[in-house]
Amino acid sequence: MAAKPFSLGYIGVGLMGGPMSQRLAKLGWEVTAYDIAPERLRVAHAAGIKVAASPAEAARAGEVVRLNLPTNDAVIDAVFGERGVAAAVSAKQLVADFSTIPVDECRRHAKRLMEQTGCRWVDLPVSGGPPASAAGSLTVMAGGEEADLERLAPLLRDISARCTRMGPLGSGLGAKMINQIIVGVGHAMYAEAVGLCAKAGIDAARIPECLAGGYADSNLLKAYWPRMVEQDFAPRGYLRQLLKDLEMVNAWAGSLKAPLPQLAQALSLLRLAASHGYAELDSSAIVKVYKP
Numbered sequence: 001m002a003a004k005p006f007s008l009g010y011i012g013v014g015l016m017g018g019p020m021s022q023r024l025a026k027l028g029w030e031v032t033a034y035d036i037a038p039e040r041l042r043v044a045h046a047a048g049i050k051v052a053a054s055p056a057e058a059a060r061a062g063e064v065v066r067l068n069l070p071t072n073d074a075v076i077d078a079v080f081g082e083r084g085v086a087a088a089v090s091a092k093q094l095v096a097d098f099s100t101i102p103v104d105e106c107r108r109h110a111k112r113l114m115e116q117t118g119c120r121w122v123d124l125p126v127s128g129g130p131p132a133s134a135a136g137s138l139t140v141m142a143g144g145e146e147a148d149l150e151r152l153a154p155l156l157r158d159i160s161a162r163c164t165r166m167g168p169l170g171s172g173l174g175a176k177m178i179n180q181i182i183v184g185v186g187h188a189m190y191a192e193a194v195g196l197c198a199k200a201g202i203d204a205a206r207i208p209e210c211l212a213g214g215y216a217d218s219n220l221l222k223a224y225w226p227r228m229v230e231q232d233f234a235p236r237g238y239l240r241q242l243l244k245d246l247e248m249v250n251a252w253a254g255s256l257k258a259p260l261p262q263l264a265q266a267l268s269l270l271r272l273a274a275s276h277g278y279a280e281l282d283s284s285a286i287v288k289v290y291k292p
């Protein structure tokens with residue numbers, strides 16, 4: 001196996017970062033991981049990944065520092081908190097952030113890190129969920145300097161089927177916001193349609209087969225419709241996470257004075273689902289609002 005061109009400090013080995021880091025270790029990347037959850041680090045260690053006691057320790061071990069974190073607050077804590085990334089990195093390193101956080105916050109973090117350490121930052125939010133993370137078939141939406149993304153090209157080839165540079169820093173996250181509008185409104189639409197099938201006596205399980213190849217067919221339909229019909233809510237992506245992302249999109253659109261009434265409706269359904277106790281289930285559990 002050919003040697004990989006740089007080492008990785010990996011912060012966040014949960015639902016997405018866990019399978020991705022394990023894949024990279026199997027492909028021969030030198031990975032040192034940190035996570036706030038000890039159980040996740042035990043799983044990582046069992047998969048042959050070195051583990052660190054803090055974000056700073058993981059960052060010292062990697063020429064590229066990868067973040068795979070669930071919220072903006074988690075990014076702030078990991079990078080600028082006590083024993084954080086900012087205490088360890090230098091201008092020779094690069095932060096590659098795969099988290100989904102607000103566009104303006106990403107730019108603010110990058111500016112702060114550059115001023116403190118000289119280390120640059122790129123945003124690389126992804127789509128595809130844990131199965132694509134494990135298979136290396138993610139879709140990556142990239143924002144940052146071309147030279148930095150070129151440096152990351154060997155890594156991106158090993159984790160994704162497609163990577164598109166959308167422009168300067170923050171542009172990848174802008175594209176992810178658009179992705180989340182489509183995914184979030186799609187969840188609400190499918191939940192409504194599954195509920196209607198139940199009321200009308202239509203065999204909902206056969207709908208993907210029936211619609212295959214037509215205009216209503218999509219990867220989203222193939223992934224989420226069967227989960228809704230089968231009431232299979234083991235989390236591949238938490239409902240709370242989709243709700244968090246759509247709240248973020250809604251705030252971003254508001255700052256741009258862009259009304260999004262369909263997003264508002266999807267948000268109201270996700271909030272209702274969360275209030276009923278479904279936040280820790282798969283995002284497809286939104287259907288329980290229509291089909292308890």
